[in-house]
Structure formats: C-alpha cells, structure tokens
Amino acid sequence: MALRLAAAATTRKKRTRKPVPWGIWIALIITGAISLWPLYWLFVTAVTPTLFTLKTPPDILPFHFSLSNFQRLFHQAIYYWNWVGNSTIVALSITIFHIFFDTLAGYSFAKKKFPGRTIIFWVLIATMMVPTYVTMIPLYVVAHNLQILNTLWALILPGMASVFGIFLMRQYIQTLPTELLEAARIDGCNEWQVFWRVVLPLCKPAIGALAIFTFVQHWNDFFWPLIALVNPATYTLTVGVAGLQGEFATDYGIIFAGAALAALPMIIFFFIFQRSFLEGVRMGALKG
Amino acid sequence: MSGIILEGEGVIKRSPTQEKKLQRFFKKYGWGYAFILPSVLVFAIFTLIPAVWALLISFQHYNFVWDGQWVGFKNYVNAFTFGDGVFGQAIKNTLYYTVITVTANILIALVLAGLLQRCNKFWRTFFLAAYYLPAVTSAVIIAISWRWIYNSEFGLLNYVIGLLHIGAVRWLSDPNIVLNSIVLSTVLTVPATGVVLFNAAMGGIPTELYEAAKIDGASYIRQWWKITLPLIKPTTLYLAVLYTIYSFQVFDKVFVMVPTGVSDNAQFIVTQIFQNGFESFYYGIAAAQAFILFLMIASVAFVQFRLLRSDVEY
Numbered sequence: 001m002a003l004r005l006a007a008a009a010t011t012r013k014k015r016t017r018k019p020v021p022w023g024i025w026i027a028l029i030i031t032g033a034i035s036l037w038p039l040y041w042l043f044v045t046a047v048t049p050t051l052f053t054l055k056t057p058p059d060i061l062p063f064h065f066s067l068s069n070f071q072r073l074f075h076q077a078i079y080y081w082n083w084v085g086n087s088t089i090v091a092l093s094i095t096i097f098h099i100f101f102d103t104l105a106g107y108s109f110a111k112k113k114f115p116g117r118t119i120i121f122w123v124l125i126a127t128m129m130v131p132t133y134v135t136m137i138p139l140y141v142v143a144h145n146l147q148i149l150n151t152l153w154a155l156i157l158p159g160m161a162s163v164f165g166i167f168l169m170r171q172y173i174q175t176l177p178t179e180l181l182e183a184a185r186i187d188g189c190n191e192w193q194v195f196w197r198v199v200l201p202l203c204k205p206a207i208g209a210l211a212i213f214t215f216v217q218h219w220n221d222f223f224w225p226l227i228a229l230v231n232p233a234t235y236t237l238t239v240g241v242a243g244l245q246g247e248f249a250t251d252y253g254i255i256f257a258g259a260a261l262a263a264l265p266m267i268i269f270f271f272i273f274q275r276s277f278l279e280g281v282r283m284g285a286l287k288g
Numbered sequence: 289m290s291g292i293i294l295e296g297e298g299v300i301k302r303s304p305t306q307e308k309k310l311q312r313f314f315k316k317y318g319w320g321y322a323f324i325l326p327s328v329l330v331f332a333i334f335t336l337i338p339a340v341w342a343l344l345i346s347f348q349h350y351n352f353v354w355d356g357q358w359v360g361f362k363n364y365v366n367a368f369t370f371g372d373g374v375f376g377q378a379i380k381n382t383l384y385y386t387v388i389t390v391t392a393n394i395l396i397a398l399v400l401a402g403l404l405q406r407c408n409k410f411w412r413t414f415f416l417a418a419y420y421l422p423a424v425t426s427a428v429i430i431a432i433s434w435r436w437i438y439n440s441e442f443g444l445l446n447y448v449i450g451l452l453h454i455g456a457v458r459w460l461s462d463p464n465i466v467l468n469s470i471v472l473s474t475v476l477t478v479p480a481t482g483v484v485l486f487n488a489a490m491g492g493i494p495t496e497l498y499e500a501a502k503i504d505g506a507s508y509i510r511q512w513w514k515i516t517l518p519l520i521k522p523t524t525l526y527l528a529v530l531y532t533i534y535s536f537q538v539f540d541k542v543f544v545m546v547p548t549g550v551s552d553n554a555q556f557i558v559t560q561i562f563q564n565g566f567e568s569f570y571y572g573i574a575a576a577q578a579f580i581l582f583l584m585i586a587s588v589a590f591v592q593f594r595l596l597r598s599d600v601e602y
Binding site: 020021024027028031032034035036038039041042045053054057058101102104105107108109112113114115117120123124127129130131133134135136137138139140141142157158160161163166191192195216219220222223226227237238241242245246252255256259262263266267269270274277278281282 | 316317327328331337342345399400403404411418419420424429434435476477485488537539540561566571579582585586
C-alpha cells in the first residue's frame with residue numbers, strides 16, 4: 001500500500017510539472033460552478049425576502065440579506081424542529097445499530113467457521129439485488145402489523161443491518177491476522193470479549209467510513225419515510241421539507257429557508273469528514 | 289403449549305451421546321451463529337420475507353383489502369392496460385431518461401477526471417469536493433432548487449434565456465418539455481462518484497506506458513484513446529451499470545419537481561408504483577410493476593456480469 005502511494009506520488013509530480021493549460025482551469029471552474037449552483041441558489045433565495053425574489057432580474061448575490069424567511073419558517077412550520085429531531089434520531093440510531101450488527105456479522109463470516117456459512121452469506125448478498133421498491137408493499141403491511149407505522153421505529157428497524165455493510169466489514173476483518181484473535185483467547189478472553197476488545201477497535205478505519213455513509217444515506221432517505229409516516233409531527237426532515245412546497249405553495253421564502261437549513265448539517269458534515277468521504281466513494285460505499 | 293411438551297419429549301428421548309453431540313455443536317459453532325443472528329433476523333423480517341411476499345402479491349387480487357384470490361398474470365397485464373397504459377409510457381420515459389443521463393454522466397465524468405489528472409493534489413481534492421458536495425445533499429433539496437430555477441415566471445433559467453431574446457418556457461408545466469427538463473437537471477449535476485472513481489482508476493495507470501507512447505510519437509489524443517480508455521474499461525462498465533440502476537429508479541426529484549405529475553410525460557416507473565400502490569392502493573398491480581422493475585435491473589446486472597467475465601484478461 002505504502003509502496004503504491006509512493007509510486008502514485010512520484011507519477012503525480014511528473015505529470016504536474018508542466019503548467020496546467022488555461023482551458024483546463026476554465027472547464028473545471030465552470031463545471032464546478034454549475035455543480036454547486038443549485039445549492040448556492042438555494043441559500044441565496046433563503047436569505048432574500050420574498051419581495052426581492054419575485055422580480056427580474058434576480059439578485060445573483062444576496063443584496064437584500066435578511067433572516068425574515070427563517071423567522072416565518074419557525075413561526076408557521078410549527079413541526080420543523082420535530083423534523084430535525086426525528087431525522088437526527090433515525091439517522092443516528094440506524095448508524096449505531098447498523099455498525100454494531102454489521103461488524104458482528106462481518107466478523108462471524110470472516111473468522112468463524114460454522115455449517116451453512118457460505119450459503120447464508122450468498123443468500124444475503126443476493127438480497128442486495130432486490131430493489132427497495134419491490135419490498136415496499138409487504139414492508140408496509142409488516143410495519144402495519146407490528147404497529148410501528150407512523151412511528152420512528154418503522155424507519156429504524158428495517159435499517160438496522162445492511163448487506164453492503166456486512167460485506168464491507170467482512171472484507172476488512174479478513175485482512176486482520178487470526179493469530180491476534182488466538183492470542184486474545186489464550187489470554188483468557190471469551191468470544192464476546194475477543195469481539196468487543198480486539199476486533200471492534202481494530203476495525204475503526206472501516207467503521208469510520210461506513211458510519212459516515214450510513215448516516216448521510218439515512219438522513220437523506222425519502223421514499224420509505226414518505227410512505228411510513230403520516231402524522232406531520234413524526235416526519236423526517238426530507239419528507240417535511242418536501243411537504244412545505246404544498247403547504248406554502250406561494251411563500252417561496254419559507255420553502256427555501258426550510259430547505260437550506262435542512263441542507264446545512266450535511267454540508268458541515270461533509271467538510272469535517274471530506275477525506276473519509278472521498279475515500280469511501282473509492283471503496284464503493286455511496287451513490288451520487 | 290403442545291410445542292413445549294414435544295420439545296420436552298425430544299430431550300427425554302435423546303440418548304446421552306446425542307445430547308453431548310448437540311452440546312459440542314453449540315459450543316463449537318454457537319458464537320458464529322449468535323453473531324450473525326441479529327442481521328439475519330432483520331433481513332428475514334424486512335427484506336427476504338417481504339420480497340417473497342411481494343412476488344406472491346403480484347399474482348393475487350389485492351386492491352386495498354386482501355382476499356387471497358389468485359389471478360395468475362392478470363396483474364402483469366393490468367400493469368400495462370391500467371389507466372390507459374400510463375405504465376408503458378412510464379417505462380418509455382424511464383428508458384429515455386436512462387439512456388441520455390447515463391451517457392452524459394459517463395462522458396462528463398470521463399472528461400472531468402481526465403482534466404483533473406493535470407492538476408496538483410490540492411486542486412484535485414478541491415474540485416472533487418466541489419463536485420461531491422451536491423451529492424451529499426438530499427435529492428429532495430436539490431430538486432426544490434431546480435424547481436425554482438425552472439419557475440416559468442421568476443426562474444433564473446427563463447431570465448437567462450430572456451437575455452438571449454428567447455421567450456419564457458414553461459419548463460415543468462409544458463407536457464412536451466417537462467421530461468427534457470428533468471433530464472437536463474440530472475445532466476447538469478456533475479456525476480461525482482464517476483469523477484472520483486475514474487480519477488482513481490486513471491491515477492493507477494503506470495506512467496511508463498505514457499512515456500513509452502510519447503517516445504513512439506503518439507499524440508495526446510492517441511494516448512488517451514489507446515492507453516487510458518482501454519485500461520479504465522472495467523471502471524466504465526461498473527459506472528454504467530451503477531448509473532443505469534439508479535436511473536431506472538428515479539423518484540425523489542420527480543416527486544418534488546412535478547408533484548402532480550403534469551402529464552403522462554412526467555411519469556416514471558417508480559412514480560407509477562408509488563401512485564398505484566400508495567395512493568390508489570392497487571397493491572397487486574403495484575407489486576407486478578415493482579417486479580417488472582426488478583427484472584429490468586436484474587438483466588442489466590446480468591449483462592454486466594457477462595461483460596466483466598469476458599473482460600478479465602485485459
């Protein structure tokens with residue numbers, strides 16, 4: 001790995017010795033601007049009073065900066081903070097359960113031997129092929145029978161484990177030396193302690209990437225929450241914000257204030273963990 | 289109650305050696321099973337059973353109330369005839385959307401990753417971050433912004449084309465344009481995953497290859513065509529399949545941008561499943577439509593598998 005990195009570093013140096021042509025800079029900057037424009041426009045519109053958004057030409061910069069949209073949002077969209085709370089609870093608890101169960105199963109599939117191990121593993125992998133939309137109707141009925149519809153449990157329970165997570169953790173744990181686990185057993189650790197004290201700490205790098213992606217994915221989840229939650233007080237942020245469009249059809253200020261505020265946590269999150277994000281994409285962990 | 293008695297009987301009947309065997313089995317493998325149990329349970333309850341159940345439902349008469357009546361392939365036929373054949377139109381729209389956006393995504397990602405190879409590490413990370421930021425934001429939120437950009441009275445896009453003396457366009461309410469507007473919004477979103485993966489794949493190509501090509505007098509474009517493209521083919525194939533599968537399932541942005549559907553031209557496979565299943569409660573038909581989607585995805589995955597296999601020795 002280190003060798004490959006060193007090699008990559010030298011090739012990079014060689015390639016960038018020549019000055020980068022202007023055309024390339026211009027192309028990169030223009031695409032970057034197009035890519036970021038919807039987000040930028042969201043924030044500009046959110047801090048501009050509706051009076052100034054409904055005019056031509058539109059303000060390209062926020063010349064009429066004001067937080068009045070946010071005031072109206074908190075005043076009129078009474079459940080907004082519930083949505084923020086719900087999204088946080090759902091994404092956080094799914095991430096915790098998910099990581100724990102995935103690592104546990106990944107460890108078992110990687111290092112434990114038991115009859116049926118291969119078959120069970122491949123059955124799990126096969127379920128990855130099934131698009132979520134196929135299972136939605138029965139899932140709805142299951143959730144209805146468990147009486148968890150319209151509660152956050154309807155979102156948390158199905159999200160508690162993921163095949164992809166198990167697969168990722170299994171691949172990672174396979175690289176850990178088995179001698180290390182044996183040594184822990186000789187030192188008197190029982191099976192649980194081997195997992196908790198040896199395997200789990202060693203998995204930190206993989207867990208970090210998986211946790212970030214799981215959190216973002218479930219924070220942004222839309223289809224299932226849209227179906228499973230009916231009562232506005234139980235909405236998650238994505239469902240609530242999408243609903244603002246219907247509720248405040250002409251008050252663009254409120255819609256944009258709500259959307260901008262909902263986008264903010266993930267943007268901050270991205271800047272904190274930027275390196276892990278790009279690393280995680282390379283591992284194949286996220287869509288986009 | 290009877291189950292418990294039976295279990296007790298079993299224990300009594302079991303010979304001591306059998307019991308020991310069982311004990312040894314659990315001592316040896318018990319932890320292995322215990323560790324996968326939570327995940328397997330979650331899957332069984334929330335994925336596996338629902339998937340099989342959905343297949344059954346797709347062959348049953350199930351409109352709001354379940355009566356367990358088997359109807360053969362009627363749901364699959366109804367899936368296409370229902371509502372004047374909207375679903376056929378939805379499949380057509382989805383394929384149209386997929387072909388254009390996947391092609392555009394791959395090409396744009398390829399070009400941008402190639403351009404990024406010329407930058408130093410700092411700027412490369414900088415641009416990757418700029419491209420990636422919208423991808424961590426919920427599709428719902430980005431779609432809200434696009435809806436505003438497309439607004440026919442006060443939208444930015446109509447203002448910009450107004451400067452070029454082109455009259456206002458009803459981007460999201462004109463049935464002849466709405467599909468292309470949705471496609472355009474996807475095309476103009478930089479395919480961040482593609483750029484990151486292509487960038488990694490191109491970074492892994494040994495420089496010696498290019499140096500040798502240079503000595504042989506190959507032009508830049510020729511190097512790109514003869515070295516870069518063939519060597520990143522597996523990544524290209526992977527991304528093509530990934531984007532195809534996502535495009536087949538487009539929903540969030542459509543739901544936000546054209547909530548009322550406007551016309552059949554703004555219908556996609558998943559919006560149809562959503563409307564039939566969760567607004568009209570024709571569960572049987574919606575389940576059949578979901579399985580048609582599944583077959584589409586499975587065939588794409590199958591093609592990828594075949595292509596990758598024939599490609600192993602590049």
